[in-house]
Amino acid sequence: MTALATDTALRIDGVSRVFGAGAGQVHALDGIHLDVRPGEFVCLLGASGCGKSTLLSLVAGLDRPTVGTVDTGGRRVGMMFQDSALLPWLTAGGNVEVPLKLRRVPKATRRARVDELLGMVRLAGQGDRRPHELSGGMRQRVSLARAFAQEADILCMDEPFGALDAMTRDLLHDELERIWRETGVTVLFVTHDVREAVRLGDRIVLLSSRPGRVAEIFDVAMDRPRRIDEHQVSELASVVTARLRQEVARHGH
Numbered sequence: 525m526t527a528l529a530t531d532t533a534l535r536i537d538g539v540s541r542v543f544g545a546g547a548g549q550v551h552a553l554d555g556i557h558l559d560v561r562p563g564e565f566v567c568l569l570g571a572s573g574c575g576k577s578t579l580l581s582l583v584a585g586l587d588r589p590t591v592g593t594v595d596t597g598g599r600r601v602g603m604m605f606q607d608s609a610l611l612p613w614l615t616a617g618g619n620v621e622v623p624l625k626l627r628r629v630p631k632a633t634r635r636a637r638v639d640e641l642l643g644m645v646r647l648a649g650q651g652d653r654r655p656h657e658l659s660g661g662m663r664q665r666v667s668l669a670r671a672f673a674q675e676a677d678i679l680c681m682d683e684p685f686g687a688l689d690a691m692t693r694d695l696l697h698d699e700l701e702r703i704w705r706e707t708g709v710t711v712l713f714v715t716h717d718v719r720e721a722v723r724l725g726d727r728i729v730l731l732s733s734r735p736g737r738v739a740e741i742f743d744v745a746m747d748r749p750r751r752i753d754e755h756q757v758s759e760l761a762s763v764v765t766a767r768l769r770q771e772v773a774r775h776g777h
């Protein structure tokens with residue numbers, strides 16, 4: 525454990541990430557500073573290729589910064605991706621069980637925990653079905669249950685609902701928000717969808733085009749639950765979109 529203040533779950537301090545060397549060098553991130561509070565829901569927005577996924581990998585410890593530090597104070601970090609990435613030879617329940625097995629949770633407790641997690645994403649009784657028997661939305665629910673089975677303190681979500689239709693996505697926003705409130709997990713959520721960021725985030729961090737820098741941070745001071753089609757959400761989404769356009773134009777993309 526490092527000495528992070530108790531009101532900080534994650535500190536990203538002067539982080540830059542450069543890939544490769546010489547002429548082919550890519551400056552993915554440049555001088556990122558961000559402090560995230562415990563239990564906060566932070567959305568990361570930015571043009572394609574601005575380094576959002578790179579930043580999540582750094583937070584998850586899958587990659588290291590070229591310069592700067594990422595400090596989670598020893599908290600456990602979990603990941604969820606756009607593609608549900610379920611193991612096709614396992615049932616829905618078997619997939620949710622994987623992180624529990626990896627953490628050596630005893631078999632007797634695993635079964636009950638899997639049922640609880642499937643219930644949490646409203647898939648009670650569906651645990652014996654295989655991924656190919658499930659709809660895209662159901663697969664992403666299984667993936668959500670599996671993400672929460674990691675019992676992470678910080679959950680990094682990389683466009684988890686990007687491939688879903690609007691109605692399914694809307695339902696999953698409700699589920700995620702409910703589970704987030706129940707568990708108190710800290711969420712770092714990457715999206716391309718400005719309205720989704722306003723629907724879910726306590727704060728929206730807008731990254732500039734490559735190299736990714738923090739261009740602006742928006743506080744979303746709106747009561748929850750929000751509806752993605754409500755007036756206030758659209759209003760803030762327009763402001764954020766205008767700022768995003770500015771960033772993209774400034775970098776000539």
Ligand SMILES: Nc1ncnc2c1ncn2[C@@H]1O[C@H](COP(=O)(O)OP(=O)(O)OP(=O)(O)O)[C@@H](O)[C@H]1O
Pocket residue numbers: 543544550551552570571572573574575576577578579734
């Ligand atoms: N392992 C790597 N080696 C070389 N370049 C990389 C590597 N990973 C990422 N990059 C480059 O770093 C930049 C940022 O990539 P990243 O995937 O983080 O962006 P992103 O904002 O998540 O993109 P998108 O919104 O399109 O998913 C891109 O130019 C990408 O090509």
